[in-house]
Amino acid sequence: MPRRTVGPPERGSAPGGGLDLLRVPVLGALLRRRRVGQFALLAVAAVLVIHGFLGPQLAPKNLATLAVWVHYRGLLVLALLVVGNVFCTACPIMLARDGLRRFVTPRFAWPRALRGKTPAVLLLVGVLFGYELWDWWGSPAATAGLIVGYFAAALLVDGLFTGASFCKSVCPIGQFNFAGSALSPFEVRAKDAAVCDGCSGHECLTGAPATPSAPAARGCEMGLFVPSKAGNMDCTFCMDCVRACPEDNVALASRAPGVELSEDVSGSGVGRLSGRRDLSLLALVFVFGALANAFGMVSPVYALQRTIAYALGTTSEAAVLGVLFTSLLVVEPVLLLGVAAWASRRAMPGRPSLTSVAARFVHGLVPLGVGVWAAHYGFHFLTGLWTIVPVAQSAAADTGFAFLGEPTWGLGGLTERAVQPIETGLLLLGWLGSLMVLHRIGTREAPGAARAATLPWAVLATLLFAAALWLMAQPMEMRGTFLDG
Amino acid sequence: MSGLRATGGCPATRTAGEAPSRRAHRPAPREWRGVGRVAATLVTALLFGACSGGGTGAGGLSVTWRLDPTPPAVGPTALEVRLIDPAGAPVTGASLEVEANMNHAGMVPVFATLEETGPGTYEGTVDFTMGGDWFLLVEAALDDGRTVERTLDVKGVRP
Numbered sequence: 104m105p106r107r108t109v110g111p112p113e114r115g116s117a118p119g120g121g122l123d124l125l126r127v128p129v130l131g132a133l134l135r136r137r138r139v140g141q142f143a144l145l146a147v148a149a150v151l152v153i154h155g156f157l158g159p160q161l162a163p164k165n166l167a168t169l170a171v172w173v174h175y176r177g178l179l180v181l182a183l184l185v186v187g188n189v190f191c192t193a194c195p196i197m198l199a200r201d202g203l204r205r206f207v208t209p210r211f212a213w214p215r216a217l218r219g220k221t222p223a224v225l226l227l228v229g230v231l232f233g234y235e236l237w238d239w240w241g242s243p244a245a246t247a248g249l250i251v252g253y254f255a256a257a258l259l260v261d262g263l264f265t266g267a268s269f270c271k272s273v274c275p276i277g278q279f280n281f282a283g284s285a286l287s288p289f290e291v292r293a294k295d296a297a298v299c300d301g302c303s304g305h306e307c308l309t310g311a312p313a314t315p316s317a318p319a320a321r322g323c324e325m326g327l328f329v330p331s332k333a334g335n336m337d338c339t340f341c342m343d344c345v346r347a348c349p350e351d352n353v354a355l356a357s358r359a360p361g362v363e364l365s366e367d368v369s370g371s372g373v374g375r376l377s378g379r380r381d382l383s384l385l386a387l388v389f390v391f392g393a394l395a396n397a398f399g400m401v402s403p404v405y406a407l408q409r410t411i412a413y414a415l416g417t418t419s420e421a422a423v424l425g426v427l428f429t430s431l432l433v434v435e436p437v438l439l440l441g442v443a444a445w446a447s448r449r450a451m452p453g454r455p456s457l458t459s460v461a462a463r464f465v466h467g468l469v470p471l472g473v474g475v476w477a478a479h480y481g482f483h484f485l486t487g488l489w490t491i492v493p494v495a496q497s498a499a500a501d502t503g504f505a506f507l508g509e510p511t512w513g514l515g516g517l518t519e520r521a522v523q524p525i526e527t528g529l530l531l532l533g534w535l536g537s538l539m540v541l542h543r544i545g546t547r548e549a550p551g552a553a554r555a556a557t558l559p560w561a562v563l564a565t566l567l568f569a570a571a572l573w574l575m576a577q578p579m580e581m582r583g584t585f586l587d588g
Numbered sequence: 589m590s591g592l593r594a595t596g597g598c599p600a601t602r603t604a605g606e607a608p609s610r611r612a613h614r615p616a617p618r619e620w621r622g623v624g625r626v627a628a629t630l631v632t633a634l635l636f637g638a639c640s641g642g643g644t645g646a647g648g649l650s651v652t653w654r655l656d657p658t659p660p661a662v663g664p665t666a667l668e669v670r671l672i673d674p675a676g677a678p679v680t681g682a683s684l685e686v687e688a689n690m691n692h693a694g695m696v697p698v699f700a701t702l703e704e705t706g707p708g709t710y711e712g713t714v715d716f717t718m719g720g721d722w723f724l725l726v727e728a729a730l731d732d733g734r735t736v737e738r739t740l741d742v743k744g745v746r747p
Contacts, residue, residue, distance in 0.1 A: 487694025515696035578747030
């Protein structure tokens, strides 16, 4: 398989003409020392849990609901677009996990039947469903409980099973990050392929023993071997490989965002995207879940929910949401992808199966999915940017520390009118990105008839883009239930 | 505000004496009884039924409220609050302030001051800025020095 490197590094300069974030002063040091970020986010998580359980049970006045559903989500998506998967880097759960493993040695390998992304993708769907059904966004105690539950689940899984089982096969947020980081402008890779060619220790994968001058370093728990790693899938930016490499030959290097979606090279620990149905499923849920999640906050969804409830003769919100989620995440994708695959495969050599065609092209829709997530979460983040200030002031005052001053409740963020062009721009970028990636996939899969193979998918991407534009133009109506009020 | 109709609203959940202004921070001992307050809220809601548009708090003060238009929509909305003491007499001379907020985090709250337009009747305008579920934090500073707080749910403001 082809190896992509960024060329031999020069001291103090970016390798291969690109940018190596690990060489950027301060930022590089922070990225190398993930514990700094992990301790910081652990402290934040502790504050959110305490305030979530014991603070005001009003979502806009509680740090748990505000920081998790407005700021964390927004910053996470923006970080994916600007840098990469840095929220996995600073994941405080891994700090707790590593602490646990000082006392508990996991004995079991993750069950073969549960390997791959399918269980985690189903959990991701479950999270999206639970978010709507139980209105986690409106309950500080539920949000705090969710944080505690997340820690408990991770510690249970990684206390029993070896490696990074939770990150690789369970964590729904991690899978979201892996899918979204395909569009990130940076990836971990070798600086110089020749250096890796001469390496016999493979420390980036297996770890490095302690030396008189350096402590032992862990190898990649996700099973990614740097010289043959391709893209950001399964990479948590943990920098274990950076610390383990005795040649300092690993960079966090700039690259063309989205390139891994169309290259289809067999990357270490991941394989080919086109050969992994579970990764295609992840891409599908990532894209259609973005639209479903945004649909949940606009007015028409409530009318639709009432219609479904009337048709079913039920007042069960779970039943109505079940129908809605099945429609948006199963029926709609199957129909749309099926039609696009049917139209596309006629131009493809060998007439592959519809499933095979859809599995290859669905990755081309990921940029649009990133655009929708960024527009949606960016809206909440930017319009509520400064609301964290008075809530933090109030929380500090409630604990007897008034050093933050009196709460200034009037603080908000950008106006909806100011954010709307940003939303549109993000959607536009996502749509254009999808068209480019789809064209590259079409060129790869049908070299003689790329245009004909790509056209149905370009039409689908355009339809989804139009749907996203329509969604963002709808009046927002954030409600806990559709059955009363 | 003639012709007003009661909308869905949950009865009082908090009554306190000597509380500082709503805009100022609240004292720690009261604010940090979160779990207990949630339980109290649930019990109160069960006792008074769901969202009846009024109720009696721990201090015995009855609070009823109305919005116009009903159902409320985005934009200026008239709010009328009536305070009745345990003896059934209107509570006059109180100062009422309202903070309206969405039940979703990240929105800027809206504030209003209610003026007394009749014995125990206080009126003002709340400007709902987005469709969805809101709640009103009503703080009444009584002329005897007590402060009464109520959380009123306003479901389904139309966009």
